[in-house]
Amino acid sequence: MRRDIFQAIADPTRRAIITLITLQAMTPNAIADNFHTSRQSVSKHLRILVECELVKQEQQGREIYYSLKVEKMKEIDKWMAQFRKLWETRFNQLDNVLSTIKKQKK
């Protein structure tokens, strides 16, 4: 069982759910209404998201509200940082660098 954040955001439905519950907590039924899928399917996706701690649930009577744990998204951002560095500085003329390296090898 993989169950990490990168695997969690790999599914487009899951990404849509994440975006949907970013600003306000929602119930599985309410979420499912936004897509062409069943409540059970959404429920399964939510379970995965909860398991890797990207989403938290809060019982409210017989309803369960799901919302995003924004801080957890930082872990993806953290991995992205190494690449952002590359296009934010002038080192993004990567092709030149690579050519140089290859020539040295020969």
Next chain:
Amino acid sequence: MRRDIFQAIADPTRRAIITLITLQAMTPNAIADNFHTSRQSVSKHLRILVECELVKQEQQGREIYYSLKVEKMKEIDKWMAQFRKLWETRFNQLDNVLSTIKKQKK
């Protein structure tokens, strides 16, 4: 066939490959040497990465050098932006906001 960037970076081996070839182009064999996996397996991962245009290949005699297309990584960063906004401003006291919304609903 899913074949989008998010699905591409879902696999840990693929993420490692990406990091590995960020700074210098490498051949499948050279990449495989860095992991406990075969050349063919790496080759399959590379094909997926090439298909979603995250990686480019360059023939050099009988060897093929693979390197990252850094700009493509921006697409992930672009999606992340909506969340980065949340923890960069003081709106990251999201819990309070959510509670308010829920109370209004009742």
Next chain:
DNA sequence: TATAAGCGCAACCGTTTGGTTTCGCAAATT
């Protein structure tokens, strides 16, 4: 020219995935 090396591709196989259907439980409604 024969052999070895580097590679992509297709076939195959066990496992995982995403979805549906069915069930049971607890909270609301009648």
Next chain:
DNA sequence: AATTTGCGAAACCAAACGGTTGCGCTTATA
């Protein structure tokens, strides 16, 4: 008290995934 509603969990299924093995092609080396 009986029924409806919102939900999670389990069983099931077709499709996709990640890996291996074997093949054939091309380029380098003997």
